[in-house]
């Protein structure tokens with residue numbers, strides 16, 4: 001039987017709760033892109049994860065400007081925490097600063113984005 005556990009690191013204080021992942025727990029790690037990087041707060045919270053050669057699928061979400069070094073930074077962070085990166089992707093979401101007057105990636109993810117995400121998920125399924 002397959003079991004899925006969600007670890008939500010968005011609430012404040014979650015960095016204080018340690019999570020140990022075993023090597024047979026495929027882990028999907030996601031983070032937003034701020035200034036082409038992983039936000040410092042996200043890094044602090046992700047450091048609550050400890051892995052033991054655990055396979056990790058790494059995903060960053062950006063607002064259609066550029067994700068620059070964010071995916072590489074997430075890989076380096078995950079590797080330092082004991083994960084083994086097996087796949088990575090960057091997906092587009094509407095930019096946080098998008099407004100009706102200055103639209104940036106409005107409506108993203110759209111159906112084509114979601115189809116790409118489904119294809120990526122199917123490719124990385126173990």
Ligand SMILES: Cc1cc2nc3c(=O)[nH]c(=O)nc-3n(C[C@H](O)[C@H](O)[C@H](O)COP(=O)(O)O)c2cc1C
Pocket residue numbers: 032033034035036037061062063064065066067093094095096097
């Ligand atoms: C402070 C800040 C910096 C951002 N920098 C980038 C960036 O460098 N490139 C980009 O494409 N999107 C950038 N974005 C857009 C976010 O990556 C995008 O909107 C993402 O979906 C935000 O996820 P969140 O709502 O979980 O924070 C930035 C957003 C914020 C708030």
